[in-house]
Amino acid sequence: MRIPCPHCGERGHEEFLYLGDAGVRRPDGMAEAKAGEPASRPWMDYVYLRPNPAGVHRELWQHVHGCRAWLVVTRDTRTHAISGAEDARTVALARDGAPA
């Protein structure tokens, strides 16, 4: 596999480390538990539940033996075709509505 790092250009997969689904969102660590359910309830999805799509998947990789940037890579799980790779921090700032 070759992954197009947005910072370094296309590199072999041996330079990257895979983490997984970029769609999960960490809950607020200090939020009060909802009445009638344990505090861990919203965390179960974050920690354990992952979709396993046959198709387009946005996933986190780190260019660990390169520029060390975390990336959001969009990959088709059926063909391995990669349609995009973005800098994860930039994506995260937009997600959180913060200025880059």
Next chain:
Amino acid sequence: MTTPQRPLPASHRLSAGGLIDRSARVAFRFDGIAYEGHPGDTLASALVANGVRLVGRSFKYHRPRGLLAAGPEEPNGLVELRDGARREPNTRATAVELFDGLTATSQNRWPSLRLDLLGINQIAAPLLGAGFYYKTFMWPAAFWEKLYEPLIRRAAGLGRAPIGPDPDRYETATAHCDVLVVGSGPAGLMAALTAGRTGARVILAEDDFVLGGRLLADDLEIEGRPARDWAGAMQAKLEAMPEVRILRRTTVFGVFDHGSYGAVERVADHVGQPGPHQPRQRAWQIVAKRSVLCAGALERPIVFGDNDRPNVMLAGAARSYVNRFAARPGDRAVVATTGEDGGRTALALQRAGINVIAIADARAEVSRSLQVIADHAGTRLLAGSVPLRAHGHGCVQAVDLGRPDGSGRQTFDCDLVVMSNGWVPTVHLTSHLGGKPAWDAMAGAFLPGTLPPGMAVAGAAAGRLSLDECLTSGAFAGLEAATAAGFDGTAVEVPRATREDQDRVALVPTPKPVGGGKAFIDFQNDVTSADIAIAHREAFRSVEHLKRYTTLGMATDQGKTSNLNGLALMAALSGKTPGEAGTTTFRPPYTPVAIGALAGVHTGKAFKPTRLTPAHGWAREQGAVFVEVGPWLRAGWFPKAGEDWLAACNREVAAVRAGVGICDVSTLGKIDVQGPDAALFLDRIYANTVSTLPVGKVRYGLMLREDGFVFDDGTVARLGPEHFLVTTTTANAAAVLGHMEHALQWTWPTLDVTVVSATEQWAQFAVAGPRSRQLVARLADPGQDVSNEALPFMGAMPLSLLGGVPGRLFRISFSGELAYELGVPSSWGDALARALMGAGRDLGVVAYGLEAMNVMRVEKGHPAGGELNGQTTAADLGMGRLVSPKKDCVGRVMATRPALVDPQRPALVGFRAVDAKDTVTAGAHFIDVDAPATTANDLGHVTSVAYSQGEGRWIGLGLMKDGPRRHGQRVRAWDGVRGRDVLVELCPPCFVDPAGDRMRG
């Protein structure tokens, strides 16, 4: 059996022609007999030239076999090449370039090729049909290991693997190009030329040692001159282009994602031994923007009775032997054809002086062109005829020809039968990424279907068989590939070539050979038409099931000569077209690849990179025995003469506890954390609070995973208000850094913090023992105070030492003694070790290793690898109160799940062996004294053990249900694997100085 002799003159070598160098002789041996060939020969062609027709015995039935092909598709001519540690089994004789001194041995015969006692398998043949293993060796199961398997291995094995280590070097390498052209036949040469002319970077990979593909084997003309001369001229043109790289003897064996191709270059397989410093083979990863597959086509055999008799050969192979290698495979030939190829073959054979007795043409109507050739050759043309059965044992002696229904049967004496049943495009590489070849009824073959991204197919591989089509399609595909890769080019001149009529029909095998005998489809795996019929009868209709049940197209052969015949028969039996039946998946590698080539230089100790500490050389001089910890080598113990590991470890521990010792802890991960939000960030990363740590102080840090279990631990030192240095365990250093970067770049992207690894920058030594302060003080440069007041327990300070080396001193203790960790820039690590040992000589300083360190930490009850096993919580390890509930941190919420706070969870406990003579082993289970050792009675397990000199016995740590509440009680430490059952007494997990006075002193 070796017979010393002078080789006889090659009996079947033509006196002229061919691409061999008659001025030089190449001596070789086959089955101990000396022969001679010439440069330009393959082992196969040299055997043909010497009249050797029997080259092996078949896999299952031990039937005598000869060469079927002349190229990489050869299923029969598998030999053991070379001797000793270089012995290479299952090598295709057709793919071995002849070299001086070559030795080869036939396989799968016992005791000899001509007299094979296991040929009796033929008589038992009805037992060995499709699904034979599945049916026969099912019961009783106990018979498998002792009886069935050894029997099968003797009877049906292929070659023997070498015993010794491979003496040769291998390499891996990466190449990049705009256009990769696979195959250098007419299409490949044109593709490389048109792509190269645009200025694109081109790699032309050719499996063979000469460029040209079928131009070498066939009598063709291009631009009015012999096609092989044209190929030579093309090679010269390509070699003159600076951006074109020609890789000969290179097989592109696989297509991988995103334009990656695997290839193996046989750098020195064509010589007896590689030259000095020369690799034997080189595995290439080729990264190509575009590729053009010009892999040609393989000829399809005719399936008829006993079609596996030696010297029943593919027509293209026979033409190759006579035209390219000037070797005459026989003297009296019968040509069986389904089309115009038969005429070309008859002509070539006749020109080589072979008497062509008859041509059987499966087409019902008499072909005018074939008739002309037959008349010219003075041979009989039998239209509407097919071969019905071959006769003979060591070699074919006659063949029956007749109508497909068996009528009109006539026997022709001959010593060579060549068969031509059309061509099967070599589409293997097109389906490596999952593309399914598509059936083309007109071509009567599977053609490339969905192609891997960036690949185009040209020439015979695309079903364009005739020479002019090959040249044209190659030329255009090369130009298009270069254009797609961003290069400009326009006019393409395609050279004029011999026109070839491709008219033919296809012969589909029948379930039962009309003429009798066994009709082979897969020669390598001994699969007959009857086997396919059995599989069909037993309802194995899917082609994938058919393959597994009959072994059709398996193993190294990958169905090169067999796939289409097998599938066509199955389709016919099912009343489907081959397109409806489909084809099996071709997988890499196309031809076998040595594992050594893929490993390259990374073998033995260089298998993975090894990480060494700056003082590694010093430790080696001290006689350290090293142990692997992740990529690192760490000193395990430093034995003196006569000491085993335990004696060395005991001495080291005693010296530390009584005096002072030093231990290289450079492998611990060190991460430099800076920024205004550094304290806040570390509060989130660690379960305990970091932000309250004063500058100049160190604190223990416990890290959880987001699921609430313990991830790692270490120390956190505050070097400045916004500057921390944290340490991780050796094993988790990379993971913790990645985890922190993930947190900063993805989870909390607005935190103003940077993290940088400082592991390699610092060499760090633990200096431990009551005299450690004295020793540290001796190394400090003048004017620096390391007293208890200046640097109390859990303090950190910069320290200048060794005359100006800027170090860092931390007062932390893993051993429970007064102790420090002293860091210096790595280039001074070796000097630091020597300085500590030199300065501490009169203090009795020792170097101690991982084992002694482990003993001391077990005695202090510090958790490490065995306890930080990914399944323990902070509370399990007795550190539940460390977890701060007042702040968000990774793992905080999930750690509160009921199952993680269950008081019944196994928790950390210490224990000592009741009997001082007993040894306890890690992994032993805690079982109550009077309870049987069953899963239900399992209370937990031993995580770490150590021999404690203070206790005079083995002690340890474990995780045990109710452990902390059972101190003073006795349980068993039961180890069923090692057969140990030892009584232990439970205790608090601390055996030395529970109050901690020593380390604070």
Next chain:
Amino acid sequence: MAEHITFSRRGAFAGLALPGRFGQAEGPAGLTVAVRTTVAIAQVVARPGRTDEVSSAVAAAMGLTLPAPLRVSAAGPVVAAWTGPGRWLVMQDEAGSGPYPAGSFVGRVAEACRGAASVTDQTDAQGVLRLSGPRTRDVLAKGLALDLHPRAFRAGMAASTLCGMVEVTLWQTDDTPTYDVAVMRGYAGSFWHWLGESAAEYGLVVAPQDDARAGAG
């Protein structure tokens, strides 16, 4: 008191890079390796969102323009290589400038970047080799998956990647071509083994070290 022993600095390739000719003995050597023992290395990591600020600060204080992604830049004796977004190795060869080369230079870089970037001393964390010779690209191709063809990689370009399965930062210093490779110190032995094996086919010359601290390799 400590005994009177002279302790010496040992670079990452000490004891490995022994001068001489290795591998193929005939013909001109395909690869020449020189160990650069006196390069002070500061790792600069811009704090989030302050890359431009770091660049101006370094330009103002040191007259060095920090390079764009995948590039190297130089100002006098100072060379900077991009290693990632907002990350650079800023280096100065301090040959002949005293027994401990790093302190003052790294301090100077840290001072220049104060508040805008974290600066850590990595002088001892890397061993730097200079590779040149007619077969340099062929040798590197045996461990480096990067395309070093002049159309893809030229003098003034840099990359952080793997070579011989070891993390390296590599930059091209001229078009002959010459490359500098900074190797993680702990893997120096493995890298050296890979380099020796890979260059053996073409012949390898390890240059004598011109620095006074030749033993420091």
